[in-house]
Amino acid sequence: MSEDQKIPIKNIYYMICYAWNTLKIEDKTLVGIEKFDSIYNLLAKVIINGVNNIIKRGFHREYTDHKEELTMVRGKIDIMNSIRQQSLTRKRLVCDYDEFKSNVCFNQILKTTIGMIIRSHDLDDGLRKELIDIKYYFSQIDEIKINVRVFSLLKYSRNNIHYKMLMNVCELIYSGLITNESGNKFKFHDFIRDKQMEKLYEKFVLNFYKKHLRAEVYKVHSPKIKWDLDKNFNNIGMEYLPEMRTDVVIENELEHIQTIIDTKYYASALKSRNFSESKKLISDNLYQILAYLNNSNYLGTVSGILLYPTTEQELNIKYKINDKIIKVKTLNLSADWEEIYKRLINIINADENVC
Structure with missing residues (x-):
């Protein structure tokens, strides 16, 4: 479509919802009644409202495996590695244990994407401030290098299905909107003209x-x-x-x-x-x-x-x-x-x- 032909941003949002088969009643309220002049501000608002809902529910957590040399026994003792590393001479033991943490891929993708959007010079200043405030809730969560494989590894269940819409938006931002990085700012495609x-x-x-x-x-x-x-x-x-x-x-x-x-x-x-x-x-x-x-x-x-x-x-x-x-x-x-x-x-x- 030509550059002077404009599709309302809210219509693009509904198309996104249908395209990923995630249109539910709650999705219709993610944007609210505000009018958006760019796709960046729309997706930022979707991220803000979606993350606020997640914060109210609590971040998704998963058990993660850890192997660590400890002064106290935790989980199972790894005898072979304790001997190999001579941990006993330091009055320590190598232990294998599980930890129920929110520092998992779903939340890491969200934190990384929020950081990307914040560094976009096309973003409305008010939305940027909201994203910066929200990012504080991710203080215990790591940023990661996002690639296609990261999204393919996501496994959904009834405990995390509410992340699906947000993960799809993050994937759109990664694969469709970001074209290059210049300094600490990201340059975005014109979404309407993009393939x-x-x-x-x-x-x-x-x-x-x-x-x-x-x-x-x-x-x-x-x-x-x-x-x-x-x-x-x-x-x-x-x-x-x-x-x-x-x-x-x-x-x-x-x-x-x-x-x-x-x-x-x-x-x-x-x-x-x-x-x-x-x-x-x-x-x-x-x-x-x-x-x-x-x-x-x-x-x-x-x-x-x-x-x-x-x-x-x-x-x-x-x-x-x-x-x-x-x-x-x-x-x-x-x-x-x-x-x-x-x-x-x-x-x-x-x-x-x-x-």
């Missing part, structure tokens, strides 16, 4: 339909579609055949209707090759959705939707090609959230009537 927005848009639409369509009627998933290859032909070079990875597939199991939605995060659904030519749909996108429809092995009616975001012109286009219905729709991300909700529901309800 992360394409992934966010796709996951948002998928999980929106998973949440709001009745599970007893609809199956919402994102499967791979296999090429409808001729089994009587000796196909050579299968490893070079590209995969058809769908964004969103919705199957009405009562009406036997499959709707394949391909989300496209483009500045516009229409383009022209030169200034004198009228604008047309992007041909590659049409070819792609048509390939999905022609190779789908669904035993029922199959239709497709190209779904573009927009903050301006709304499109409602419909074609029938090779006996397959293809629609081109737009979703106005600058609208009120209630309008976005209605538009997405109406898009799939209208697609039920594909004949």
Whole structure:
């Protein structure tokens, strides 16, 4: 989308909630009624409110293993290491023991992320002060070097599931927003123009339909579609055949209707090759959705939707090609959230009537 097209920060927040499948009643109150002029201030406020909730509940704690030379026995005595280190000559013993501590990965990620946000020069001074005040609660917690592996090692249970939204926000800040470090300040991407927005848009639409369509009627998933290859032909070079990875597939199991939605995060659904030519749909996108429809092995009616975001012109286009219905729709991300909700529901309800 172009730089002058603006998506309200609060809409981005709701998209984040859906994309990570963490939208709960309490998440809707994390930001409150304040209006934010940047993604940095929004995420800072999410961190502040989320951490305040954690402080009220108490930091998540885990048992951690320790091996230490002590003057008093604690836990189990490590005889071999006590002899090897000649601990007895110093009237000490090497002991293995467990300690129930809050200095664990979840809290270390939070403390490190808070430090990153504080050092951003784009942050509102009032929010910076709040983060500095909150950081005092982490005095017994270490900062760590954050990388992709750190997030992959997180294990959730009913005792720490309330950390999930915050961990996802921390991962977004690490992987999508921070581009480089200069001195003691961090430089942030423009989130709206970043490639992360394409992934966010796709996951948002998928999980929106998973949440709001009745599970007893609809199956919402994102499967791979296999090429409808001729089994009587000796196909050579299968490893070079590209995969058809769908964004969103919705199957009405009562009406036997499959709707394949391909989300496209483009500045516009229409383009022209030169200034004198009228604008047309992007041909590659049409070819792609048509390939999905022609190779789908669904035993029922199959239709497709190209779904573009927009903050301006709304499109409602419909074609029938090779006996397959293809629609081109737009979703106005600058609208009120209630309008976005209605538009997405109406898009799939209208697609039920594909004949």
